[in-house]
Amino acid sequence: MRNIVLVSICLIINGVTNVFAQKGSIIGVVSDKATNDKIPFANVLLILENNTASVNGTVSDKDGNFYIDNLPFGNFNAVISFIGYEPDTIKNIHIDKQNQQVYIGEIQLSALTVALDEVVVKEWAKTVTTHLDRVTYRIQDFQTTKGGNAADVLNKIPSVSIDADGVISVRGTPDFMVYLNGKPTHMEPSTVLSQIRATNIESIDIITVPSAKYDAQGKGGIVNITTKKTRGKGLSISASGLIGGAPWGNYTHQLSNYNVNDNRFGGGLNFIYSKNKLSLYGGLNFNEKNVNGTRSGFASLWQENDSYYHMVPNGPRTEWSQNYTANVAMDYQLSNKSSISASYFFGNSTKGRSALYNYHTFYGDVDKNPLIGVPVNEYWIYNPNKRMRYGIFHTANIDYTQKIDSNSELKISALFEHSELRREMDNQQHQLNPLSELMGDIEKHFIQTDNTPLDGYRLSIDYTKKLNNGHTLGLGIQPQYFLINGAFSFDTLNVINNVWGDYNYFENAIDFRRGIYAGYADYSGSLGKFKFLAGLRLEYTDQVMDVENPDYFTIFDRITKSRYEEHKLDWFPTIHMNYSISEKNKVSSAFSRRISRPPLINMTPFLYREHFEVYVVGDPALEPEYHTNFELALNRKVKMSNISLTGFYRGTDNAVFRVNTVYEKENVLIRSYTNSANTQATGIELNMNFVVGNFAKFFISSSLYNFRVEADIFGYNENNRSTNWSLKGNANFNLTESLIFTADIDFRSATITAQGRDEMFYMANTSLNYTSKRLKGWVFSLIALNILKSNITNISTRAFNSSGEQLFRQEAEYNRYGPIIELNVSYSFNMKGKSSKKAESTFGKEQF
Numbered sequence: 001m002r003n004i005v006l007v008s009i010c011l012i013i014n015g016v017t018n019v020f021a022q023k024g025s026i027i028g029v030v031s032d033k034a035t036n037d038k039i040p041f042a043n044v045l046l047i048l049e050n051n052t053a054s055v056n057g058t059v060s061d062k063d064g065n066f067y068i069d070n071l072p073f074g075n076f077n078a079v080i081s082f083i084g085y086e087p088d089t090i091k092n093i094h095i096d097k098q099n100q101q102v103y104i105g106e107i108q109l110s111a112l113t114v115a116l117d118e119v120v121v122k123e124w125a126k127t128v129t130t131h132l133d134r135v136t137y138r139i140q141d142f143q144t145t146k147g148g149n150a151a152d153v154l155n156k157i158p159s160v161s162i163d164a165d166g167v168i169s170v171r172g173t174p175d176f177m178v179y180l181n182g183k184p185t186h187m188e189p190s191t192v193l194s195q196i197r198a199t200n201i202e203s204i205d206i207i208t209v210p211s212a213k214y215d216a217q218g219k220g221g222i223v224n225i226t227t228k229k230t231r232g233k234g235l236s237i238s239a240s241g242l243i244g245g246a247p248w249g250n251y252t253h254q255l256s257n258y259n260v261n262d263n264r265f266g267g268g269l270n271f272i273y274s275k276n277k278l279s280l281y282g283g284l285n286f287n288e289k290n291v292n293g294t295r296s297g298f299a300s301l302w303q304e305n306d307s308y309y310h311m312v313p314n315g316p317r318t319e320w321s322q323n324y325t326a327n328v329a330m331d332y333q334l335s336n337k338s339s340i341s342a343s344y345f346f347g348n349s350t351k352g353r354s355a356l357y358n359y360h361t362f363y364g365d366v367d368k369n370p371l372i373g374v375p376v377n378e379y380w381i382y383n384p385n386k387r388m389r390y391g392i393f394h395t396a397n398i399d400y401t402q403k404i405d406s407n408s409e410l411k412i413s414a415l416f417e418h419s420e421l422r423r424e425m426d427n428q429q430h431q432l433n434p435l436s437e438l439m440g441d442i443e444k445h446f447i448q449t450d451n452t453p454l455d456g457y458r459l460s461i462d463y464t465k466k467l468n469n470g471h472t473l474g475l476g477i478q479p480q481y482f483l484i485n486g487a488f489s490f491d492t493l494n495v496i497n498n499v500w501g502d503y504n505y506f507e508n509a510i511d512f513r514r515g516i517y518a519g520y521a522d523y524s525g526s527l528g529k530f531k532f533l534a535g536l537r538l539e540y541t542d543q544v545m546d547v548e549n550p551d552y553f554t555i556f557d558r559i560t561k562s563r564y565e566e567h568k569l570d571w572f573p574t575i576h577m578n579y580s581i582s583e584k585n586k587v588s589s590a591f592s593r594r595i596s597r598p599p600l601i602n603m604t605p606f607l608y609r610e611h612f613e614v615y616v617v618g619d620p621a622l623e624p625e626y627h628t629n630f631e632l633a634l635n636r637k638v639k640m641s642n643i644s645l646t647g648f649y650r651g652t653d654n655a656v657f658r659v660n661t662v663y664e665k666e667n668v669l670i671r672s673y674t675n676s677a678n679t680q681a682t683g684i685e686l687n688m689n690f691v692v693g694n695f696a697k698f699f700i701s702s703s704l705y706n707f708r709v710e711a712d713i714f715g716y717n718e719n720n721r722s723t724n725w726s727l728k729g730n731a732n733f734n735l736t737e738s739l740i741f742t743a744d745i746d747f748r749s750a751t752i753t754a755q756g757r758d759e760m761f762y763m764a765n766t767s768l769n770y771t772s773k774r775l776k777g778w779v780f781s782l783i784a785l786n787i788l789k790s791n792i793t794n795i796s797t798r799a800f801n802s803s804g805e806q807l808f809r810q811e812a813e814y815n816r817y818g819p820i821i822e823l824n825v826s827y828s829f830n831m832k833g834k835s836s837k838k839a840e841s842t843f844g845k846e847q848f
Contacts, residue, residue, distance in 0.1 A: 024095035025069035026102050030060045030080055033108035033202075037129055038064030042082040042109070049075040049092070071095055078104065085109035101336055130635050130644055133533060133576050133590065134207040134224070135687075139198070141699065141732055142744065149287060149323075150193035150225055153201055156744060158687055158701030158728055160206070170208065170221060177218035179205075180225050197268055197285055199240050199826055202226045208648070209574065209590035209629050212520040212535025213462065213474060216572040216595050221629070235273050237829045242266035242287070244783070244822030249292045253316060253356050254437065262292040262817055277333035281343075283326070290320045293791075295355065297812035299613045299669060300366065301662050302805065307363050307374045309667050311613045313383075315357040317814065324348040337403040347393040354386045358432060359612050366809075380432040382439050383612040385425070392420040408465040417456040417482075424449050427609045445493035446609040447500075452486030452510075452600070471525030474535075481515040488606040506607050509548040510620075512600055516541055522574075529580040537572040539595070545603065545620055552605035553617055555661055555672050560605075564620045570595060584637040592629045598622040598656055602673040613810075615663060615670040623675050626653045641690035648705070652679045657754035659713050661799055662807050669808060677711030677718070677754055699730045711754050715802030720752040740769040756810075759794035779826045786818025 030042040042060040046068055055076070060066040073096050081087035090104050129136045137157055139145070145152045154160045160170055170176055178193065205224035207214070214222055245263040252259050266287035273280045295317045300308040329343035359381040365371050397415040404410055425448045431440030462476040490506035493499070522535030543566040550562035572595070578588040604618040633646040655677040663670040683705020691697050704725045711718040727747040735741055745764040750757060767783040793814045799807045 023069070024071045024073060024100045024102065025067065026071065026076075026078065026093060026095075026104060027065070027067045028078075028104040029106045030064045030066065030082070031106055031108050032085075033110045039082055039085070039109065040064060042066070042080055044068065045079045045081075046071070047077045047079065049077055073097070078107075080107045080109065082109060099336075103336060130586075130588075130633070130642075133209065133211050134205045135644075137204045137206070139201045139203055141697070142730060142742070145198040149198055149289075150196040150201060150204075153198050153204065154193065154223065155746070156728065156730060157204060157206060158685065158703065158726075170206065170223075177215055177222045178225070179214075179222055181227060182224060196225060196227075197240070197266065197287060199824070200227050200268065200270070200285070209576070209592045209631055210594075211533055211576065211592075212522045212537040212572065212574050213476060215478070215516075215518070216537055216539055216570070216593075217516075217597060218594065221594075234275065235271065235829075237269075237271050238826065239269045239828075240267060240824065240826035242822060242824045244820060245290070246292065246817050246820045249817035262290050262820065264289045264820075264822065279331040281327070281329040281331075285325045286323065288320070288322045290318065291816055293317050293319075293814055293816035295357065295812060295814050297810070298368075299808065299810040300368070301667060301669070301808045303363070305374060307371050308366055308368075310360075310362055310364060310368050312360040312368075313357040313611075313613065315355065317356075318354045320352050320354075322348075322350045339401050341399040343397055345393065345395045347391070349389075349391040349393070351389045352387065355384070355611055357383045357385075357611065358437075359383055360434070380434045381443070381612060382430040382432040383428065384430075385427040385611045387610065388422075388424040390420075390422040390424075394418045407467075408463070411460070411462045413458075413460040415456075415458040417454070419454040419456075421452045421454060421484075422450065423608075425608050425610065427611060429612060442493075442495055444495065447491045448489065448606070448608050450486055450488040450604070450606050452484050452604075454482060454484045456480070456482035467525075469525070471523065474520070474522045474524075476520050478518045478520070479516070480518075481513070483514075484510070484512045484600055486510045486512070486600075486604065488604070490607060505549075505551075506553060507549070508552055508605055510600075510604055511546040511548075512544075512603075514541070514543045514597070516597075531578040533574075533576040535574045537574070538569065539572065540569045541566055541597065541624070543567070543597075547605060547620055552620075553607045554605065554619065555617065555663070555670050556619065556621075556674065558621070561620075566623070570626075586635045588631075588633045588635070590629070590631045594627045594629065596625040596627065596656070598624070598673070602656070610671075613668055614660075615668060617670065617672050619673050622656060622673060623654060625655050625675070627651065638690075641688065643689075644687045646685045646687075648681070648683060648685065650679075650681045652677075655679050655709075655711075657709075657711065657713075659799075660755060660797055660808070660810070661714055669810065674713075676713050677709050679710075680706075680708045682706050683724075695734045697732045701728045702726065707751060709752060709754050713755065714799065716800040716804065718754060720754070722750065722752040722757075724751045725749045738771050738773060740771075742767045742769065753795075753797070755799055756795065756797035759796075761790075761793060762788075763791050764788050777828050779828075781822075781824040781826075783822040783824065785820040785822065786816070789818045791816040791818055 026046065028044075030039045030044070031037060032039060038060075040060055040063070042064070043057065044060065044066045045057040046055055048055055056068050056071060058066050058068050074094075076093040076095070078090040078093060079087055080090070086109060088107055088109055090107060093102055093104060095102055129138075139153055142153060142156045145156060180196075203226045205222075205226070207222040207224060210216075210222045243265055245261070247262070250259070250261040264287075266285075266289075268283065268285035270283035270285075271281070294315065296314045298313075299311045301311075303309055325345070325347045327343065327345045329341065331339065331341045333339045360378070361381065362368075362376045362378040363371070363374050364376065370376055395415065395417045397413060399411065399413045402410045425446070427444075427446040428442060429444040430442050432438075433440060458478070458480040460476065460478045462474065464472060464474045466472050487509040488507060491500050494501070516539055518537060518539040520535060520537040522533060524531075524533040526532070545564045547560075547562050547564070550560050552560055554560055572593045574590075574592040576588070576590045578586060580586050602618050603620050603622050605620055607615060607617045610616050628649075628651045630649045631646055632648075633644055635642070635644045637643075654675045656673055657676050658671060658673055659676060660669050660671045662668075683703060685703040686701065688700045689697075702725070704723070707722050707724050709718060709720045726749065728745070730744040731742065733741045743764070743766045745762070747762045748760065750760045764787050765783070765785045766787060767781055770780045772778045772780070794812070796809070796811045798809045801807055
């Protein structure tokens with residue numbers, strides 16, 4: 001930092017002298033493209049344009065910064081190089097009276113590849129890099145995700161997992177914030193991640209203990225996605241296309257005549273145009289994914305005569321998503337000290353689930369055997385049901401950066417979003433002949449819909465100042481506000497009269513407003529081998545939810561209200577420390593306190609009949625969760641390998657869980673959300689990145705932790721514990737100069753939940769990546785997913801009353817077809833440079 005301060009001082013002094021000496025200067029910084037690590041001692045050579053003779057040169061300092069002065073006016077090219085990296089050239093650097101001090105920005109170098117006897121010898125870039133407050137993963141090493149989206153990439157990252165409902169968890173914790181290129185999105189993670197193609201991602205940061213400048217929302221921390229970068233002058237273009245599926249799993253369902261298929265398509269076109277002080281960005285992207293599978297299992301509900309009512313489903317279950325996105329953006333350098341950026345993003349997202357289940361229902365004992373004196377009452381039902389979620393997102397933002405002097409900077413950002421959010425549920429129940437498997441008369445038909453448009457606003461003012469002692473002070477205010485006016489319709493068919501309109505008393509509407517007014521201060525610096533970052537964040541929550549019909553349906557024994565309010569000031573301290581024991585060994589620790597405010601989708605009192613055996617309803621009385629996080633890590637470098645061992649603790653108070661009970665009136669399950677538990681996770685995580693020979697690189701990650709849930713659910717005290725473990729591996733082999741083979745595997749142990757258990761899961765994938773020599777800019781990838789046909793999820797749930805009597809037991813197995821084959825083709829022209837920009841939805845997708 002002292003070098004940066006000195007360089008800045010030199011700039012000021014040199015600016016005065018250059019007025020008289022008619023000389024100029026150039027300043028910049030060199031970093032690793034994959035990890036963003038600064039590169040010390042990189043060579044910087046300055047050459048006059050149209051002349052091969054060099055006029056000056058230097059090397060970057062220990063922080064990657066460089067400064068060249070005493071330059072005559074004219075046009076220059078800068079060649080930046082370092083051993084193990086491909087050199088880069090920055091052209092058309094112009095110095096004159098109006099531009100005597102030129103800042104050429106951050107130059108990012110790529111790892112070097114050299115051909116030798118048709119086999120690639122490569123100075124391998126690190127898959128994982130540990131920083132003071134985050135861990136960065138280089139996505140290029142995870143080749144099997146090329147045909148997928150950001151969620152598929154995250155599923156390869158250590159300690160990250162995705163469950164059967166698409167809920168993404170970090171170390172077993174499902175709530176976290178998504179940032180895109182360092183900016184918060186406040187979306188529901190599964191939604192925003194589905195809209196970012198894997199081929200557009202450069203790296204992912206996992207920030208399990210965020211500092212004070214980041215939002216305190218999200219118990220799982222923050223996932224920051226950095227999109228790919230370009231540096232070419234003029235026009236840069238990239239295009240890609242995807243086709244794939246599992247056609248051997250396609251068929252036509254007999255009862256519904258529904259074509260069940262597992263096809264997937266995708267494509268994108270992105271451009272960047274850069275000239276002088278202006279850069280323009282744009283992109284169009286599309287992806288469609290269908291996932292076929294089946295569901296089996298049972299639900300057994302206790303009856304007053306000590307028998308059980310059994311519902312045994314079986315049939316196909318298909319999931320799909322479609323995402324269209326368009327974005328435009330611009331950067332303009334107003335002066336050497338100020339710049340402005342603006343962007344607009346449009347997204348259209350559709351997510352669906354179709355289930356075509358045959359239900360066999362009957363009475364018996366807990367093991368499904370007949371009971372003496374209890375009629376079996378066997379019955380068969382065909383239950384086709386479809387759930388749809390629609391989102392249309394419009395987001396615009398503008399950013400202004402001003403360097404006040406060589407030691408201080410001010411950034412101002414403003415964002416507006418308008419989103420249209422809708423849900424639809426269509427649920428039919430028909431008689432079924434078990435012998436002929438022919439569908440009979442319709443018995444029930446439910447249709448539920450909601451429409452919840454959203455408007456959101458966010459302002460961020462951040463100030464940083466480098467002090468005389470080399471330390472940095474950061475201050476900021478970050479208010480945000482969003483509102484949703486939503487309506488819900490519950491319609492049921494009167495099958496006798498064939499008339500819609502029953503159950504109107506379930507219809508409702510809500511008016512929801514949430515304001516979060518935040519301010520922070522942080523202080524960072526170093527003392528010899530010791531580095532630190534400490535901060536404090538204050539957030540005031542001003543939240544009001546008005547419910548039009550206060551007599552809404554609820555499963556909780558409490559008085560319902562027409563208004564729910566939350567007005568509270570919270571404080572969130574953070575601290576990060578790092579000590580270099582030696583050049584190869586570092587120890588670090590971190591602590592933070594965080595909050596999870598519930599998304600509106602879990603709070604709306606809208607009653608949905610998901611399928612034959614279950615209702616789902618939200619709870620307006622949900623309160624925030626509070627989290628305490630602590631980590632202690634040891635990082636060691638061994639030649640070309642890196643090893644990190646992290647111990648962690650995460651405690652959650654007032655935790656929200658999805659809970660189930662029996663709705664006795666209709667003899668079905670009903671599901672909702674409630675603040676019912678405290679949880680603790682304590683364990684260790686091991687990450688290893690190592691090279692074997694010159695042509696193979698391996699990344700292995702494993703975690704082992706104790707997970708505990710203490711809850712009071714409907715008067716019954718749950719005290720569940722499990723020892724959980726995970727193992728993830730990724731291997732890259734350079735078979736030839738142009739051909740890379742990648743394989744990865746993911747193991748996850750069984751784990752307890754608030755009311756049950758999820759069983760062990762494992763899956764493996766492979767890919768071949770071919771970069772053509774003759775077709776410059778073209779890359780072809782053949783990917784095989786779920787090659788072991790093991791994408792099977794097993795979950796079990798049960799509940800007890802206050803007397804300890806079991807109310808129900810449910811088990812479900814979801815089997816998703818495999819293997820899946822994908823072919824991805826991409827083309828790039830002049831792609832070597834600045835960040836691809838897009839302003840993603842900030843509020844809507846959190847609620848979506």
